[in-house]
Amino acid sequence: xxxxxxxxxxxxxxxxxxxxxxxxxxxxxxxxxxxxxxxxxxxxxxxxxxxxxxxxxxxxxxxxxxxxxxxxxxxxxxxxxxxxxxxxxxxxxxxxxxxxxxxxxxxxxxxxxxxxxxxxxxxxxxxxxxxxxxxxxxxxxxxxxxxxxxxxxxxxxxxxxxxxxxxxxxxxxxxxxxxxxxxxxxxxxxxxxxxxxxxxxxxxxxxx
Amino acid sequence: xxxxxxxxxxxxxxxxxxxxxxxxxxxxxxxxxxxxxxxxxxxxxxxxxxxxxxxxxxxxxxxxxxxxxxxxxxxxxxxxxxxxxxxxxxxxxxxxxxxxxxxxxxxxxxxxxxxxxxxxxxxxxxxxxxxxxxxxxxxxxxxxxxxxxxxxxxxxxxxxxxxxxxxxxxxxxxxxxxxxxxxxxxxxxxxxxxx
Numbered sequence: 156x157x158x159x160x161x162x163x164x165x166x167x168x169x170x171x172x173x174x175x176x177x178x179x180x181x182x183x184x185x186x187x188x189x190x191x192x193x194x195x196x197x198x199x200x201x202x203x204x205x206x207x208x209x210x211x212x213x214x215x216x217x218x219x220x221x222x223x224x225x226x227x228x229x230x231x232x233x234x235x236x237x238x239x240x241x242x243x244x245x246x247x248x249x250x251x252x253x254x255x256x257x258x259x260x261x262x263x264x265x266x267x268x269x270x271x272x273x274x275x276x277x278x279x280x281x282x283x284x285x286x287x288x289x290x291x292x293x294x295x296x297x298x299x300x301x302x303x304x305x306x307x308x309x310x311x312x313x314x315x316x317x318x319x320x321x322x323x324x325x326x327x328x329x330x331x332x333x334x335x336x337x338x339x340x341x342x343x344x345x346x347x348x349x350x351x352x353x354x355x356x357x358x359x360x361x362x363x
Numbered sequence: 364x365x366x367x368x369x370x371x372x373x374x375x376x377x378x379x380x381x382x383x384x385x386x387x388x389x390x391x392x393x394x395x396x397x398x399x400x401x402x403x404x405x406x407x408x409x410x411x412x413x414x415x416x417x418x419x420x421x422x423x424x425x426x427x428x429x430x431x432x433x434x435x436x437x438x439x440x441x442x443x444x445x446x447x448x449x450x451x452x453x454x455x456x457x458x459x460x461x462x463x464x465x466x467x468x469x470x471x472x473x474x475x476x477x478x479x480x481x482x483x484x485x486x487x488x489x490x491x492x493x494x495x496x497x498x499x500x501x502x503x504x505x506x507x508x509x510x511x512x513x514x515x516x517x518x519x520x521x522x523x524x525x526x527x528x529x530x531x532x533x534x535x536x537x538x539x540x541x542x543x544x545x546x547x548x549x550x551x552x553x554x555x556x557x558x
Contacts, residue, residue, distance in 0.1 A: 186491075189491065189493040189494065190493050218374060219374055220370060220371050220374060222371055223371045223374060223375050226375055227374060227375060227378045230375075230378050230379055230382050231378065231382065233382075234382040234385055234386055237386055237389070238385070238386070238389050241389050241390060241393040241394075241397070242389070242393060244393065244397045244400070245392075245393035245394075245396035245397045245400065246396070248400045248401075248404065252487060252488075255466075255489040305493070306493060309493065310493050331494070331528045334491075334493045334494045334528075335491075335494065335528075
């Protein structure tokens with residue numbers, strides 16, 4: 156059972172990665188990935204919401220009639236997101252100031268509704284938690300990676316908790332396009348291409 | 364036997380009721396904390412823009428309404444009268460919001476008795492991280508507002524530099540400066556020593 160759990164968890168990080176493979180939840184990704192700090196907390200928020208909503212939906216899957224499942228999913232997801240929103244506002248206001256509108260918008264992040272529909276509604280609670288955590292972690296990994304590239308090269312420095320952790324040498328002219336949506340989109344295209352190339356190579360090697 | 368419509372309605376209604384109860388509980392727990400956080404942030408901002416002040420008292424509702432009336436598109440949320448330890452009036456703290464690239468940029472401006480900016484700070488904004496938020500982090504940007512002459516007006520503000528790539532966000536700061544200037548010239552100064 157543990158083996159199956161790990162398999163589902165790992166799928167979210169690799170072969171079913173929501174960003175580089177399934178390509179869902181891109182809107183929030185492009186918006187938030189301009190800062191490492193914000194991305195990290197966005198990742199935590201998504202992992203929490205995805206894990207909780209997957210678990211609850213899986214637990215209730217036998218009593219949710221399929222005709223009205225979508226409204227029920229949305230109410231459940233929106234409730235968890237609002238809980239995160241209020242808690243962040245109350246306990247971590249500086250982080251809330253960074254993420255702002257993107258926390259409430261987790262509600263419409265397709266990863267969460269997508270996993271509820273595609274996975275949690277048909278699987279056990281135990282496996283749905285694995286799926287939620289794996290998908291959330293896969294999302295966060297790519298998000299923070301993108302944010303690192305964008306912030307380091309686009310702003311010339313990485314700031315974390317008010318301190319500058321990494322800085323480009325003096326005189327580096329940061330290309331602003333990296334900080335804007337089009338730059339993020341182009342960069343994301345390259346990341347997907349690299350991930351594809353690597354996974355193609357590894358399947359080819361396995362076949363050989 | 365239940366009709367098929369009820370079979371669908373009941374789960375939705377039950378889900379909503381449970382969700383509402385859960386959210387009400389969360390709200391009850393977090394709301395006082397959120398209000399306290401916001402108040403603390405505002406007080407800290409006031410202290411940082413008027414470091415010599417010992418007490419801040421909100422102006423009366425009529426003055427605030429008048430200030431809001433002259434601010435144009437910007438929103439004057441609060442005006443505080445700052446006093447030092449001996450109770451002497453030393454200036455005003457003005458909390459003002461102006462439309463930026465995404466939503467309002469809320470700022471707190473400190474003015475001395477002559478209408479000179481003592482300092483200013485950004486309280487809350489939802490500008491694009493790393494881009495619009497540079498209005499807070501860009502070296503020299505907010506500083507140019509700190510050296511404005513007493514009784515500064517629109518033309519002084521229009522001469523200041525904007526941040527390229529963050530024009531709308533920079534404009535929010537300039538607009539709030541115009542609102543502050545109008546509030547000082549038309550409301551606070553007009554009232555003389557009384558207010």
